[in-house]
Amino acid sequence: MKKLSIVAMLGVLAVLATAATGASSATNALQAPTGSAGLANALVTCGTTRTIGIAYPATGPAASIGQQQFRWAQFFQTRWNKAHPKDKVKFVQGDTKLPDTAAALAVAHQFASNSSILGLVGPAGSQEVQDTVAVFKSAGLAVVSGSATRVLLTRSVGGDQRETPAGYFFRTVPNDGQQGDRVASYIASKLKKKRVYIIDDQESYSQGLADQVESNLKAKSGYTVGRDHVAQTVSDFSSVITRIPSNTQIVYIPWQLPPKAQLFYTQLRAAGKTATVFGSDGTFAPGTFTGAGSYVSAFPVDFNSKEIKAYRAAHGGQDEAFGLPTYSAAIVNAMAIMKACKNGTASRAEVRTNVKNIKVPKAASLLGFPVQFLSKNKGKQQGPGDMGGTADFAIFKIGAGGKYTRVG
Amino acid sequence: MPMLLRLSGVNTYYGQIHILTDVDLEVAEGELVCLLGGNASGKSTTLKTVIGIVEPRTGTVEFAGEDVTGKNTSYRIKQGMAIVPENRRLFAPMTVRENLEMGAYLLGRAKKEDFERVYSLFPLLHERRNQLAGTLSGGEQQMVAMGRALMSQPKLLLMDEPSMGLAPILVERNFEIIKQVHEAGVAVLVVEQNANISLSIADRGYVLQTGRVVLTGPAKDLLEHEDLKKAYLGR
């Protein structure tokens, strides 16, 4: 009897745990949005305030970065509304609870059927985008994401097809392929280090980058490249660190959570290992990830621009750079809607066309490059929906006192 | 002799089931009273009502001149009740000594005199004091259960079917001890199926049938009573 009840209780626990972590066990779409298909072309009266949906992880394991995205969107809204009193915007929020597929789909359906929504910022995660883009497409909304960086979202690679339909996915952030290439070439040609160890955090963003850098480096001769994985929930890296060979020169950690990168750095040093830590744009966080001697890839933001200074001042000295491209995604939407509303009414289809053709100048995007979207493949890594032009990653080095300086 | 325990007009229910109907029962100071009845007569429920595990829907329980209806078990025990539960209910993974300590729980710490008193009544317990209660034989466990109840020097000792599951010789021995305890001045209310032996040491008795008191009187009279003889004494 005792055995049976324990097993039964464990069964209950396992089911509940799965539900709580939102593992995509049952990704049944809620009933198809009835009527939202017609919303693509429906004309909405613009008025002086228009609505943009913002899909981001407000709660869940990625809440700390999701909230950054939302704060940057709010910062954008205040400034834009002040500068454009007749073309104001407001946001309808959707909590996608990354990595909870069911929650992301619920948000997609909610936005799809909300006729006042003309534009969309987010979702944040590449997997989320893949899961929800069909729903958004059938409602005529284009995804404009500030953080979904998987290469396959904009172009086919090898035997894998492009994961989003043309014209319905845009991103205001350079993709993993671009980032991976930059990092690998920097390690190889500038740092000239050949013993590299790569640890991903099991999320698709991280695995993508890790795979990219690993294959780039392994293709070169004389490189020792080790690989390991940790879950995003881990904070005690001691045993993973024990595993790293002591003669490793660079540990590449393309993670999404800067506090984890900082923890890893301190634990690595505490274990007496001297390898240089190299992070990705997910770990770019002056003030949080401050390990001196480390490198981080990120876009060439000008941290002394007046907008970023203003943000910093209003947010306790934090830049929260992870949220920056969401600001840019919001501009894209606001400008596209403003143009469509010139004649007093707009449809989602119009807004989408405007997004496709948008040109945001460098000074306004805050990313260190202008924003405009490709309509054809470019190079090995970019496809329609990626930003072309000079949009690419830069390499930063963390110096004494946690100061970030651009080095490449 | 002054009344120690009085149940008046007690009606107890388990949900909708009417277990005890208009039960009146008294035990005077220093008296040994037995409550007889077969299975499902409501004997255990009566004891539970006395000690406070079960509350009557109507009726009162008075103890030592106070109305304790509605007061919890802890309170009543503090006022001087103690119980030897049905099937002993010892704490099997604890030692004999620890079980006895639990009997004296409300007094704070069990004093040496309390242990000595119980060990003098049951010398075997002294020998076995560090043994786990669950490893003792049935008869030894009965001793522990009684010793445990006596640790707090109760005014009223409640015993729920002390002969249950014991060999006749052990039953005899137990009832001798109950008699001894009674002679020391403790009032005892014994609930039993074995009418013969309980009436042989009791002052008075009650007979319960399906939750009602059907007979009461001095023990001697009950022993001679016709119906009782047939039902319980097999004569």
Added chain:
Amino acid sequence: MHLPLLNIIDTVRQLGWGGAFELLRNGIVLGSVYALIALGYTMVYGILKLLNFAHGDIYMVGAFLGYGVLSILGGPLAPTIAMVPLILLMFLGGMLGSGVLGVVVERFAYRPLRNAPRIAPLISALGVSFFLANSALLLTHGERFNYAMYQLGGDPNTGLPGPLNQPAFSVAGRPVTVVQVLVVSTSIALMIALTLLVSRTRLGKAMRATSYDREAASMMGIDTDRVIASTFFIGSVLAGAAGVMFGLYIGETYYLMGFLAGLKAFTAAVVGGIGSIPGAMVGGLLIGVTEAYAAGYVGGQWSDVAVFGILILFMLLRPSGLFGAKTIQKV
């Protein structure tokens, strides 16, 4: 993910005795934290036959309270009092706060369901867990706080260790730091204190009696409500201590930290034999060591799988756990 056996053997050889010791050390430290949390699970199960799903969140609250005390006293950058009294106060704050929270939760979420069918308090516990985690989310905006830096842990810029991360001694050439010694010795001290409390004191015996047979215990005059509340207090105090310890050792506090830690501690309690105090202690260490060796020898992504694998193994082969009570006959 493939699992080539040869790779593992290679890694074991590569890491050598030094590596093996390091992994053992990591496992024992983390395992001590799990053991303290597991004790609360096992004690509450023993006395109420309730799996308190909210227990992991009580650990989380303890960690935050420790951080709160630290911030009041100047924060990790510039604490206003010396390290030893600072750490003592952090423990005090975390432990007392968690203890009180545990008592409050019992009083309002479980006691009213004492006589309801067994599933009701289980669901209530889940509700409390979500409530606590989400309250923490609202209060902290999902931010992660780090205590083991600057004056305690070390310079986050240079990685130079602070007083807590200085080596205390070495084995096979590998260091054991001050904070690691602190965590293990504090856990041992608390476990000894708990064992003494349960075996020697009047309250401890009343707890054991109530766990074994609540009705009989109340027939002895024991106020079982108070005994149950005390059990929750003690279990929660231990979880709070574990929270502060984890904060000092690893540093990170986050509103979801109770979920996985709670699940692993629950595993430890079950593997040790649910209801058994020595079981929770041994179970915690076993789980911690398993996690460390799985991560170290096989790969970082295997640590959780290995832990839950052990759970399944026990459920199939020895469901009563290591120290599980073979049913003693009720007398």
